[in-house]
Amino acid sequence: MARIVNAAAAQMGPIAKSETRKDTVRRLVEMMREAKARGSDLVVFTEMALTTFFPRWLIEDEAELDSYYETEMPGPQTQPLFDEAKKLGIGFYLGYAELAHEDGRKRRFNTSILVDRSGNIVGKYRKVHLPGHAEPQPGRTHQHLEKRYFEPGNFGFKVWRAFGGVMGMCICNDRRWPETYRVMGLQGVEMVMLGYNTPYDHTGHKDIDSLTQFHNHLSMQAGAYQNATWVIGTAKCGVEEGSNMCAQSAIIAPSGEIIAQAVSLEDEVITARCDLDLGQRYRQTIFNFAKHREPEAYRLIVERKGAEPPPEA
Ligand code: CDV
Numbered sequence: 001m002a003r004i005v006n007a008a009a010a011q012m013g014p015i016a017k018s019e020t021r022k023d024t025v026r027r028l029v030e031m032m033r034e035a036k037a038r039g040s041d042l043v044v045f046t047e048m049a050l051t052t053f054f055p056r057w058l059i060e061d062e063a064e065l066d067s068y069y070e071t072e073m074p075g076p077q078t079q080p081l082f083d084e085a086k087k088l089g090i091g092f093y094l095g096y097a098e099l100a101h102e103d104g105r106k107r108r109f110n111t112s113i114l115v116d117r118s119g120n121i122v123g124k125y126r127k128v129h130l131p132g133h134a135e136p137q138p139g140r141t142h143q144h145l146e147k148r149y150f151e152p153g154n155f156g157f158k159v160w161r162a163f164g165g166v167m168g169m170c171i172c173n174d175r176r177w178p179e180t181y182r183v184m185g186l187q188g189v190e191m192v193m194l195g196y197n198t199p200y201d202h203t204g205h206k207d208i209d210s211l212t213q214f215h216n217h218l219s220m221q222a223g224a225y226q227n228a229t230w231v232i233g234t235a236k237c238g239v240e241e242g243s244n245m246c247a248q249s250a251i252i253a254p255s256g257e258i259i260a261q262a263v264s265l266e267d268e269v270i271t272a273r274c275d276l277d278l279g280q281r282y283r284q285t286i287f288n289f290a291k292h293r294e295p296e297a298y299r300l301i302v303e304r305k306g307a308e309p310p311p312e313a
Helices: 021-037 062-066 079-088 172-176 178-185 212-227 278-283 295-302
Strands: 004-011 042-044 091-102 105-115 121-126 159-162 165-171 191-197 230-236 238-240 243-245 250-252 258-261 268-275
Touching: 004 021, 004 250, 021 042, 021 079, 021 268, 042 191, 079 091, 091 191, 105 165, 105 191, 121 159, 121 165, 165 172, 165 178, 172 191, 172 212, 178 212, 191 212, 212 230, 212 250, 250 268, 258 268
Parallel strands: 004 042, 004 230, 042 091, 165 191, 191 230
Antiparallel strands: 004 268, 091 105, 105 121, 159 165, 230 250, 238 243, 250 258
16 A cells, blocks of 8 residues: 655745744744645754744844754644644654753754644754854844854754654754765655755855755655655745745655645645655665665775865875
């Protein structure tokens, strides 16, 4: 019997700084209802879906900074999402800023969770690849201070058995790294879910920034194809607090083809019927990892972290 996951990506338009959690959760619930009405089993929300993308500002007041993070999940303000998911019988991926108390200290992560159709959290991921800077950069209209406000995730890239398949998560910048998909690919991932907040001026180099949309899809399509997995990428888009964000949320098949794509710069739900067995064709042929990979040939280079050329012989 075919293993079908009817999946939705719930692209999100701008979230103003003044918008409350209650307002934002209401928007998410509305999109969850639309996804369910269109037959979805699972809806993928974006990275940091509960607030504006605050790493664009230097925030020195600790209480103000803390206000952007969730200390519990679900908490009183996010509980309605879980209740609605349970009522409707739909799962979801949700990105948010997490404030944890671990190892006797405050720890901050850029986190996502996977929730099943009964409203139970089945998986949690903490973003590994943090872009940007720890210190504000002069001359930038918007900062990107993820390295200041988060520490790299400490869970690695796990996969979870859920929704009848093998599910994986990553967050935004992770989608550009082949390692992200490959580590999950080696565990047999069949669907990778991710959210992103990608300002068009993120590198400050106009010739690179003009390729933002192309690179967005290129990285997700390559990750899907090379690892025989579905990829669902959900944007935060539009002009948010003066920052112009890349849209084009997409659902991508294991062939690397885009099956559904958002066309607006606003809240928008896109859906696709995802046959998890499609990946098998690739896993059993070109990307039969057990048969064709040559790990010994990769061993020497994976131990070197930098992009330096090899030392002189
Ligand atoms: N939120 C992100 O991780 N954004 C990065 C930008 C800043 C490069 C991204 O990879 O889209």
